[in-house]
Amino acid sequence: MKRFFAILLIFSxxxxxxxxxxxxxxxxTSVEIVSNTTSTTTTLDTYQLQPIFLEWFVQNSxxxxxxxxxxxxxxxxxxxxxxxxxxxxxxSECYIKDxxxxxxxxxxxxxxxxxxxxxxxxxxxxxxxDDNEYVxxxxxxxxxxxxxxxxxxxxxxxxxxxxFYQNNxxxxxxxxxxLDLTGxxxxxxxxxxxxxxTRVELEDFEKTYDEWITNSISxxxxxxxxxxxxxxxxxxxxxxxIVAGNSDIDYVFIVFEKNGEYETRAYFEKEFNEDIFPxxxxxxxxxxxxxxxxxxxxxxxxxxxxxxxxxxxxxxRSSCEITFDN
Numbered sequence: 001m002k003r004f005f006a007i008l009l010i011f012s013x014x015x016x017x018x019x020x021x022x023x024x025x026x027x028x029t030s031v032e033i034v035s036n037t038t039s040t041t042t043t044l045d046t047y048q049l050q051p052i053f054l055e056w057f058v059q060n061s062x063x064x065x066x067x068x069x070x071x072x073x074x075x076x077x078x079x080x081x082x083x084x085x086x087x088x089x090x091x092s093e094c095y096i097k098d099x100x101x102x103x104x105x106x107x108x109x110x111x112x113x114x115x116x117x118x119x120x121x122x123x124x125x126x127x128x129x130d131d132n133e134y135v136x137x138x139x140x141x142x143x144x145x146x147x148x149x150x151x152x153x154x155x156x157x158x159x160x161x162x163x164f165y166q167n168n169x170x171x172x173x174x175x176x177x178x179l180d181l182t183g184x185x186x187x188x189x190x191x192x193x194x195x196x197x198t199r200v201e202l203e204d205f206e207k208t209y210d211e212w213i214t215n216s217i218s219x220x221x222x223x224x225x226x227x228x229x230x231x232x233x234x235x236x237x238x239x240x241x242i243v244a245g246n247s248d249i250d251y252v253f254i255v256f257e258k259n260g261e262y263e264t265r266a267y268f269e270k271e272f273n274e275d276i277f278p279x280x281x282x283x284x285x286x287x288x289x290x291x292x293x294x295x296x297x298x299x300x301x302x303x304x305x306x307x308x309x310x311x312x313x314x315x316x317r318s319s320c321e322i323t324f325d326n
Contacts, residue, residue, distance in 0.1 A: 065110045065134060068166055073114055075165040078213050080114070082313045083162060087208040094144040094159060103140050105160045105197030107173060110134035138173060138197065160197045163205060170205035173197035211312070217245030218314040219280075221306050226320035235293040236322055240306060242288065244280040247310035252277060254290070257303040282310075294324040 068076060085096045113126060113133040127134040138161035145154040160173040176196035224239035242249055250270040256263040268277040280286035294300050300323070307317040 061106075061108060062136070063109055065129060065132075066112055066164075066166065067132075068112055068114070068164070072165045073112075075209075076163075077114055079165075079209060080162055082212050082216075084208055084212050085311075085313070087202075087205065088147075089144065089202055089205070091146055091148065092144040093147055094142040097140045097143055097158075103158065103195060104137045105140075105158075105173060105175065105195040106137050107135070107160075107197045108176065109199060110136055111138065111161065111164075111173075141172070163202055170202040170209070171199045172202055174200045216247070216312050216314055219243060219245050219249060219308050219310055219316050221308060221316055221318035223318070223320050227322055230299075230323045230325045231294075232325055234295065234324075234326055235291060236324075238290045238292055238304060238320055238322070240288050240290060240320070242280050242286045242308055244282050244284050244286075245310060245312075245314055246282050247312040247314065248281050249279045249286075249308055250311050251309040252279070253307040255305045255307075256292075257305070259301050263302075292322055294326060296324070297326055300324045300326070 083096065085098075087094050110127055110129070111134055113135060127136055140158040140160055141162050142159040143156040144159060145156045149155060158175060160175075163170050163172045165171075174197065176198040220243040222241045222243060224241065226238065227236065242252075248270075251267070253265070253267045255265045268279075270277075270279045278286060290304060292302055292304060294302070302322045302324070303319050304322065305317060305319040307315065309315045
């Protein structure tokens with residue numbers, strides 16, 4: 001049995017206020033990093049970080065630069081596109097941080113900025129070294145708690161950034177025991193930078209990678225009657241199916257365009273709308289219908305686009321074009 005859903009159009013108007021854009025101020029300083037055999041000049045975007053502390057931090061507290069091979073970067077990017085919302089690690093379970101106050105950690109290794117097309121990953125304050133770009137701090141990516149902790153208020157510890165692949169292992173940054181300020185003479189250290197991050201191996205994380213990437217099957221959207229001919233009636237019932245992959249569907253997004261302009265949209269989230277939308281489970285198929293109505297005279301063109309995602313963050317999108325001549 002096909003199910004038909006009506007989309008509610010909501011229009012809103014705003015006025016009486018003016019938006020003023022204030023340009024951000026950024027300070028750049030050059031710091032010379034000296035190792036046993038080489039001397040490299042690095043340009044740092046200090047973003048209100050005290051230059052004297054930053055210089056001390058670079059010279060005394062960073063062990064080096066993390067450089068990924070092309071294969072390691074590709075594998076890391078494949079995971080970052082999906083960004084798993086949950087994984088198990090030793091005796092803990094880790095959940096993606098998607099709300100709440102942010103917190104950052106200074107890293108004891110410079111982490112590479114990874115580009116893909118016109119966008120990139122992990123760019124919280126960039127370091128340029130030998131024409132490559134790195135970051136020296138990361139935001140919290142996950143919170144982890146012991147599986148055995150079943151209390152109402154669990155004790156969560158943060159992990160910074162996202163997992164990355166190097167030397168046949170998966171890594172992420174965790175909190176270091178302390179921020180060693182030995183040798184730093186200034187009394188004021190920016191509090192928001194006081195957390196220290198060091199890399200830790202994510203044992204058995206390859207299982208998570210296989211689940212989310214290697215063995216993951218994306219959903220499909222199929223149309224049963226997307227018309228090739230012009231529709232002469234005032235309404236048309238579009239038949240469309242969701243074919244779930246190996247994960248439950250958890251989000252559906254529908255957009256209407258009329259004559260090339262945005263018309264309306266509707267979305268259904270499983271967390272909130274499971275009682276009104278029958279989200280297909282893994283390896284099942286759901287049949288749906290969408291009523292498209294037209295009251296205009298003459299030639300009118302509609303494009304109806306459907307997008308669905310599943311619990312493994314697989315995403316697919318498909319559109320049907322319907323032309324009316326009333």
